[in-house]
Amino acid sequence: MYIYYPSCNFATMHLQTAKKVRDYFEKQMPIARCCKIDKREFEKGDIGLYVCQACRKQIENQVKTMSVWEYFDQLDNFDFPDYHGxxxxxxDCFRDRNHPEVHQAVRSLLKKMNIEVIEMKNNKDNSIFCGTLHYESKALDDTHLSHYPKDVQEKYMQEYVQQFDNKKIICVCNRCLKGILLGKGNGVHLLELLFNKK
Structure with missing residues (x-):
């Protein structure tokens, strides 16, 4: 049985979309409480569906996990929005470096949504970025940018987003998106694209 783990961080940033996603999954499966306090007993064959990499880390030693991207990618009856090329x-998120199944599912979804992906140099298992949680730069001694003052974080995030030419930047991670937005980049979460056709 699937169990959906809503992301508290996603809900904080995207309240309306989080409600739409929750409503969708409530018709399909049980909804877990916050991953840090949900104490359910798992049965053999259960799969925890996660949005957030922090949720995955919290539950992966208790139950088999699957990203929502893999789940949506396997559906034949989901009404994918069309973004007309x-x-x-x-x-790609640094915390997904060892999860090729996530990379594959995300790109498959974007193809189904008729989005032309511009790949970055440091993508997939070479990602160096997770917002202020992890950012690899020669100018930084500590990859945890969150250890630096806010003005320093903002400076590096602004430098980072320069490469995107003000085009939309799809994120599959809350912390990645926070970093992109901190740098005044044109960031959007993939769940927003799936559930809110612009």
Whole structure:
């Protein structure tokens, strides 16, 4: 049985979309409480569906996990929005470096949504970015940019988003998106694209 783990961080940033996603999954499966306090007993064959990499880390030692991207990618009856060939950058998350199944599912979804992906040099298992949580730069001694003052974080995030030419940047991670937005980049979460056709 699937169990959906809503992301508290996603809900904070995208309240309306989080409600739409929750309403969708409530018709399909049980909804877990916050991953840090949900104490359910799992049965053999259960799969925890996650949006957030932090949720995955919290539950992966208790139950088999699957990203919502893989789940949506396997559906035949989901009404995928059509973005008519819009070109958008894709920001892979550092915390997904060892999860090729996520990379594959995300790109498959974007193809189904008729989005032309602009791949970055440091993509997939070479990602160097997770917002202020992890950013690899020669100018930084500590990859945890969150250890630096806010003005320093903002400076590096602004430098980072320069490469995107103000095009839309798709994120599949809350922390990645926070970093992109901190740098005044044109970031959007993939769930927003799936559930809110612009």
């Amino acid at each position: 819009q070109k958008m950058y894709l920001q």
